Amino acid sequence: MSKYWKNLNLFTKIMIGFILGIVAGAILGPKASKLEFLGTILVRLLTMVVAPLVLSLLICAAADVGDYKSLGKIGIKTVIIFLVSTVASIILGLVLANMFNVGLGMNTNLTTDAKTVEIPSTLDTLINIIPKNPFQALTEMNLLQIIFFALFVGFAITKIGEKGDAVYKFFSSLKDVMTTITDIVLKFTPYGVFGLMAKVVGTNGLGILIPYTKTIIAMYLGSIICMFLIQGVIMVGMLGKTNVFEYFKAMKEAAMFAFATCSSVATIPLTLDGAKKLGINEKVSNFVIPLGAVVNMNGTAIYSAIAVVFTAQVYGIELTFMQQLMVLFAGTLAAIGTAGVPGSGLVMLTIVLSAVNLPLEGIGLLAGIDRILNMARVVPNIMGDAAAAVIVSNSKDLLNEENISKIATE
Numbered sequence: 001m002s003k004y005w006k007n008l009n010l011f012t013k014i015m016i017g018f019i020l021g022i023v024a025g026a027i028l029g030p031k032a033s034k035l036e037f038l039g040t041i042l043v044r045l046l047t048m049v050v051a052p053l054v055l056s057l058l059i060c061a062a063a064d065v066g067d068y069k070s071l072g073k074i075g076i077k078t079v080i081i082f083l084v085s086t087v088a089s090i091i092l093g094l095v096l097a098n099m100f101n102v103g104l105g106m107n108t109n110l111t112t113d114a115k116t117v118e119i120p121s122t123l124d125t126l127i128n129i130i131p132k133n134p135f136q137a138l139t140e141m142n143l144l145q146i147i148f149f150a151l152f153v154g155f156a157i158t159k160i161g162e163k164g165d166a167v168y169k170f171f172s173s174l175k176d177v178m179t180t181i182t183d184i185v186l187k188f189t190p191y192g193v194f195g196l197m198a199k200v201v202g203t204n205g206l207g208i209l210i211p212y213t214k215t216i217i218a219m220y221l222g223s224i225i226c227m228f229l230i231q232g233v234i235m236v237g238m239l240g241k242t243n244v245f246e247y248f249k250a251m252k253e254a255a256m257f258a259f260a261t262c263s264s265v266a267t268i269p270l271t272l273d274g275a276k277k278l279g280i281n282e283k284v285s286n287f288v289i290p291l292g293a294v295v296n297m298n299g300t301a302i303y304s305a306i307a308v309v310f311t312a313q314v315y316g317i318e319l320t321f322m323q324q325l326m327v328l329f330a331g332t333l334a335a336i337g338t339a340g341v342p343g344s345g346l347v348m349l350t351i352v353l354s355a356v357n358l359p360l361e362g363i364g365l366l367a368g369i370d371r372i373l374n375m376a377r378v379v380p381n382i383m384g385d386a387a388a389a390v391i392v393s394n395s396k397d398l399l400n401e402e403n404i405s406k407i408a409t410e
Helices: 002-007 010-065 068-100 122-127 134-140 143-159 161-186 189-204 207-239 244-261 268-277 282-295 298-314 321-336 344-355 361-367 370-395 401-409
Strands: none
Touching: 010 134, 010 143, 010 161, 010 189, 010 244, 010 268, 010 282, 068 207, 068 282, 068 298, 068 321, 068 370, 134 143, 143 161, 143 282, 161 268, 189 244, 189 370, 207 244, 207 298, 207 370, 244 268, 244 370, 268 282, 268 370, 282 370, 298 321, 298 344, 298 361, 298 370, 321 344, 344 361
16 A cells, blocks of 8 residues: 555546545534644644755756846846736636626624734835845745846856856755755645645534635635636637646646645745646746745636625625726736735735725625635636746747657657
8 A cells, every 4th residue: 555655646646636635524513623734733833844945946046048138138028927927817806796696685693803914105115125134034935035146046046157157056055955855745745735724624514604605605706717727728728838737637636736735935936846747947937936935826816806795795885996907906906916815815816905995894704704715716816826937938949849848649
């Protein structure tokens, strides 16, 4: 049995852990929460490697590019792709939310636990990208600040020429070490997924889903349409000129892990592995994917649009066309500053609700099923990062066609 288990690929192991976790949660009920420690261990292990991994990857990626006109073009293309895909995702969310009338028929006597969240100004958000202390940014795992610092270090290494070789070799070795540690940690993934799913099913049960059926259907349908149509057919197939089936095949482990853990950041190692399977040049994937884990939130954008319509309909407020345009604008900006960690969607929702003057109590009404919605919205987040990397890589003529052909014949 042990030999059979070792021979299974990671995706199959994750699927087994996922299904067994659901079964355990259904059987044990609230007692299944005792198994959560397995998921906590997994998330902590992956979180442990993310900051040094992202730092070393981006420093090496920035230094490898050498020509900063090329790096600038890559950066501009990446940001444009992120913004356009986010806008498309918000529009999709608004259409589905209005189609399903997600908030009509809800019991507004539900207890709310909305919390006031201090919303930073746009200027403060931009200033806060610059770290006061890069070591503190690493400690707090502030990825925006880490990315900013890493790009500066990579630029400096290139600028000083041979004098920077020793520093480059150090971070290149660190990258290899962190990649190896990540490979070891990923072997624990099936057990962590088992613990996480057991806790979610055991704690919430199926009864909590009934009043929110339309909201959940809209969220999951939106995520599926986003992944297959926007990211798969349009971004990967049409713009990236890459086999869509190979894209989903390469990203299946990352998608399943993201679904179970609800963390874009913790999924970075698996997303990078998927990009490698697609043959995407490492210089591109090492830049685009860590950045995307922080600022590219397609699934969260869908969620914010659905949640705004939900809140408006629950409280009997009719959203005007201009207010829905404001949702589009505020949601796009909020997505950029939303960290890819569990629960961050609620902060983004606070920003969007405030922008259209809707009651923040809507957050409390959705808090009970936030984990269930988060499982759906985080998958398009990480899938969008890989899709963007495919487009950027193709536009730079860096997509390794030989690897793609090799994958297709397997």
